[in-house]
Amino acid sequence: MSTGRTTIAHDPAAAPTGLPRWTYVPAVVGGLFVVLPLLALGTRVPWTGYWTLVTSEPARAALVLSLQTAATSTALCLVLGIPLALVLARGRFPGRDLLRSLVLVPLVLPPVVGGIALLSTFGRRGLLGESIEVLGLQVAFSTTAVVLAQTFVALPFLVVSLEGALRTAGSRYDVVAASLGAGPTTVLRRVTLPLVWPGLVSGTVLAFARALGEFGATLTFAGSLQGVTRTLPLEIYLQRETDPDAAVALSLLLVAIAVVVIAVTHRRAAP
Amino acid sequence: MTPPRRVAARAALLAASAAVTLAGCSTAAEADTTLTVFAAASLAQAFEQIADDFEADHPGVDVLLNLAGSSSLAAQIQQGAPADVIASADTATMDRLVTDGLVGVPQVFATNTLQIAVPPGNPADVAALTDLAAPGLRLVVCAPEVPCGAATTAVVGDAGLTLHPVSEEPSVTDVLGKVTSGEADAGLVYVTDVARAGDQVEGVAFPEADGAVNAYPIATVERTGRTADETELTEAFVDAVLSSEGRSTLADLGFAAP
Structure with missing residues (x-):
């Protein structure tokens, strides 16, 4: 058993795929459907004075706040989401399927509804609100509220990616490692997680991107104050009222950040 | 159990779509003129009436209401949206369209x-x-960029006060939401918003408010x-808003006369 080696026989890139030609037509239309609006946004960008627009005091405050909160939310997603995905993929307990469905609800929930749900939980008159207030903490209108809103909407992205990867990987190697005397935590750290690394990375990127773009739940639950709760999407929405040029300039900045994050992590994650 | 129910559902769906089609036909036959009215969101109830x-x-006239924030409406008209009448919540937005x-x-x-x-x-x-x-005090106000925030800045400046709001919202509806949910201790909104919210909020009038009167053009x-007929109808709608009947509808919802 210890000498057995599994070789991956199929390299999908080398095998003739036999993809029907017609699939290219809708594929191109689909690609254009995503890319064209981004290019159109580029044509609206006021290039002269772009730098001034994106480095104004409110824009800088919003950018810094967005990066800080999205990073914190992503970290929180990893801390809570990795164990959650493991339990959902490998744990055995009644009601697991129900729990999985419930955890994914924020994926399909309109963000404003998410905001109202968070208010009903952490708000002043919410389920936990009074206990939190007794502790002398205030969640509403604070940066904490922004992080909570972002984590709420981003967590399912991480869980769904990682859980899928765990199911695909299977638990054969974990069983082998355990039979060789490795403790459960060692198996998790040395075998399970390295095997699902690409799934974990893409889940993390998705969670970060979703947190960065969060708007509805933040506005409903956290409010909007420069440097405290007004993240980049909220700033864009507000600028649109008076200065559409600034709104477009900041939109492009947000798109650029998203593209950079995705590009960097994909390169890192590639074998 | 399932198949008959599915058939019934399908039949209901067919009937519904037929009804919609028929209704669409009859409306098209009877209402030969559609009047498109763009109105600020705060005017929703008044303009529906x-x-x-x-x-x-x-x-034979069908009035189609497009309700949104004044700046959004103005932007839509600037980009060629087919509108017949526009009612905005501030003169600044209207002045841009006049220009x-x-x-x-x-x-x-x-x-x-x-x-x-x-x-x-x-x-x-x-x-x-x-x-x-x-x-x-947990105070929520409108951001200075939007009309209600501009009014807030004016009133507060005239009174020589400095406020420290916990949030500056992008619309007056968001301010009202923070008060009705009990998250905020107080919010600065319009008289009509307090009227609209019913018993979910209480209004506190203050004399300084007269320093920033928001006009709806x-x-x-x-x-x-x-x-020529359509032009006449368009003007007739504007007259209806300005008529005593229109004024009384607006007054019932808390709007003051100009």
């Missing part, structure tokens, strides 16, 4: 002033504008290819 009355007085030559001469048909909204029971005991500056939108 005025549009209903107008349709009753003008058989661009997109609308006729605007007429102010209503005004609105600020009022303090507090949760039922007024837990923070807010009685005057100066109370809003109290330390520890209405104007016909320039549009090529309109028949």
Whole structure:
């Protein structure tokens, strides 16, 4: 058993795929459907004075706040989401399927509804609100509220990616490692997680991107104050009222950040 | 059990779609004229009432309301949206359309002033504008970029106060939401918002509000290819808003006369 080696026989890139030609037509239309609006946004960008627009005091405050909160939310997603995905993929307990469905609800929930749900939980008159207030903490209108809103909407992205990867990987190697005397935590750290690394990375990127773009739940639950709760999407929405040029300039900045994050992590994650 | 139910559901769906098609046909046959009215979101209830009355007085006319923030409406018209009438929540937005030559001469048909909204029971005991500056009070206002925020800045500046709001919201509806949910101790909204919220909030009037009266102007939108009848109808709708009947509808919802 210890000498057995599994070789991956199929390299999908080398095998003739036999993809029907017609699939290219809708594929191109689909690609254009995503890319064209981004290019159109580029044509609206006021290039002269772009730098001034994106480095104004409110824009800088919003950018810094967005990066800080999205990073914190992503970290929180990893801390809570990795164990959650493991339990959902490998744990055995009644009601697991129900729990999985419930955890994914924020994926399909309109963000404003998410905001109202968070208010009903952490708000002043919410389920936990009074206990939190007794502790002398205030969640509403604070940066904490922004992080909570972002984590709420981003967590399912991480869980769904990682859980899928765990199911695909299977638990054969974990069983082998355990039979060789490795403790459960060692198996998790040395075998399970390295095997699902690409799934974990893409889940993390998705969670970060979703947190960065969060708007509805933040506005409903956290409010909007420069440097405290007004993240980049909220700033864009507000600028649109008076200065559409600034709104477009900041939109492009947000798109650029998203593209950079995705590009960097994909390169890192590639074998 | 399942198949018959599915058949029934399908039959219901068919019947419904047939009804929709028929309704669509009959409307097209009877209502030969559609009047498209762009109105600020705060005017929703008033304009729904005025549009209903107008349709009753003008058989065959269908009034289509597009309700959104004033700046969004103006942007839509600037990009060529087919509108017949626009009613905005501030003169600044309308002035931009006048400058661009997109609308006729605007007429102010209503005004609105600020009022303090507090949760039922007024837990923070807010009685005057100066109370809003109290330390520890969770105050929510509109951001200075939007009309209600501009009014707030003017009123607060005139009173020589400095406020420390916990949030500056992008719309007056968001301010109202923070008060009705009890998250905020007080919010600065329009008189009409307090009226609209019913018993979910209490209003605290303050004399300084008269320093920033928000005017609502209405104007016909320039549009090529309109028949003489359509032009007449467009003007008739503006007249209906300015009429005593229109004024009383607006007054019932808290709007003041210009």
